Amino acid sequence: MTTSDIRVRGLAKSFGEREVLRDIGFEAASGTTTVLLGPSGSGKTTVLRSLAVLDRPDAGVVGIGDVEVDFAALPPGKAGQRDVVRLRAQSGFVFQSHELFPHKTVLENLVEGPVVAQRRPREEAVADARVLLEQVGLADRADAHPFELSGGQQQRVGIARALALKPEVVLLDEPTSSLDPELVGEVLAVVRDLAGQGWTMVIVTHEIPFARKVADQVLFLDGGVIAESGRPEQVIDAPETDRARQFLRRILDPG
Numbered sequence: 001m002t003t004s005d006i007r008v009r010g011l012a013k014s015f016g017e018r019e020v021l022r023d024i025g026f027e028a029a030s031g032t033t034t035v036l037l038g039p040s041g042s043g044k045t046t047v048l049r050s051l052a053v054l055d056r057p058d059a060g061v062v063g064i065g066d067v068e069v070d071f072a073a074l075p076p077g078k079a080g081q082r083d084v085v086r087l088r089a090q091s092g093f094v095f096q097s098h099e100l101f102p103h104k105t106v107l108e109n110l111v112e113g114p115v116v117a118q119r120r121p122r123e124e125a126v127a128d129a130r131v132l133l134e135q136v137g138l139a140d141r142a143d144a145h146p147f148e149l150s151g152g153q154q155q156r157v158g159i160a161r162a163l164a165l166k167p168e169v170v171l172l173d174e175p176t177s178s179l180d181p182e183l184v185g186e187v188l189a190v191v192r193d194l195a196g197q198g199w200t201m202v203i204v205t206h207e208i209p210f211a212r213k214v215a216d217q218v219l220f221l222d223g224g225v226i227a228e229s230g231r232p233e234q235v236i237d238a239p240e241t242d243r244a245r246q247f248l249r250r251i252l253d254p255g
Contacts, residue, residue, distance in 0.1 A: 003200040004065030004090065004168035005030045006051065011060035013046055020046045022224045024060065028217065031198040035211040037235070038221035039247055044204045047221070048171050051202065053088045064090040065168045092162030094172040098154040100146040106133065106157050107142040110164045118165065125164070132160040136190050152183030156190055169200040176207060208251055212236050220244045 011024035021043045028034045036044040049055040051062055059072040069087045074080035100109050110129035114120040133139045136156040146154055155175055162170055172191065176184040188210050194201060195214045205211055211218060211232060218235040220228040222243050228235050239245050 001166075001197070001199070002168070003030050003198060005063075006034075006169060006200065006202065007061070007063035007068070008047075008051070009061040011047070011050055011062065012058050013043075013050060013055060014058055020224050021050070021057070024224075024226060026217075026219060026226065026229060028200060028202065030200050032216035033195045033199075033201045033203065033214050035215040035218045035232070036202065036204045036221060037206075037208075037211065037218060037247070038227075042221040043224040044221050045173050048093075048173050048202060048204055051169070052091045052093045052171055053084050054093065056084070062087060089165075090168040092165045092167035092170050094155075094158050094162050094170065094175050096174045096177050098146070098151075098158045098178075100154060100157060100161070102146050105143050105145055106138065106149070109146070109157060110161050113161065113165050128166075129160070129164055132163050133157075135163075135193075136160045137186075150183060151179045152186045155179065155187045159187075159190055159194075163194075169202065170194065172201065172203045172205075174204050174206065176205070206251060208236060208248065220247070222247075 006028040009025045011021055013021040024047060036047060038044050046055055050057045057071040061068060061070045064087060067086050067090055069083045074083060101112065104112065107126065107129055110132060111122065111125045114125040115122050130139065130142065133142055136159060138153060138156055141149065141153065149157065175191065176187050179187065188207065192214055215232045217229060218232050219226050220235055227241050228239060228244050235244065236248060239248060
């Protein structure tokens with residue numbers, strides 16, 4: 001496994017008249033975990049989707065490993081699209097709601113991307129997929145369909161599917177938000193294992209105790225900007241801004 005660093009400068013994104021991101025910039029070293037915190041609508045998911053170019057930024061530079069794209073200076077037509085495709089291929093994305101193919105088995109869900117998008121030999125992709133299913137504790141569910149799995153199991157399949165693409169970085173968008181409380185722990189345990197293995201990850205989450213344990217750096221977003229950044233003991237345990245203190249107090253002590 002090889003992982004890469006992440007470099008973001010001047011990232012901006014609007015949807016119509018609504019400015020969602022303004023001048024976002026940060027770096028993440030290879031093998032580290034960055035956690036994005038903040039209230040709903042603060043831009044966390046848009047940052048994540050911009051890294052994967054699921055949403056194309058209006059401006060700014062995104063670099064992952066040896067691929068770097070300046071979105072304000074992209075050449076028109078196919079030349080610019082090639083740069084976007086190269087950057088998109090650097091990351092594996094784990095969605096909030098699994099996004100599995102319902103008509104395919106668990107194994108087929110993992111094999112689809114490597115074989116169809118990356119044109120890897122099917123035998124190789126199947127062997128890799130079985131290793132990943134073992135890693136996420138689902139080796140015995142390879143032939144099951146998504147509807148036969150719990151929400152936590154489906155999300156673990158989603159994580160394995162992202163890893164099957166052999167990405168340079170893994171991006172996780174609130175991977176436990178759609179789960180019943182008793183299923184959250186099994187997914188977070190898998191993510192902790194990935195952090196321990198040295199994957200470069202960016203995670204959007206509201207699970208503050210988990211963020212404190214797993215993060216190398218925490219970015220607190222508010223109103224489309226990074227309001228605070230630093231180690232978890234700084235941003236989570238001793239936030240400097242009133243807005244971060246209010247947010248964390250509400251999450252940690254909702255009563």
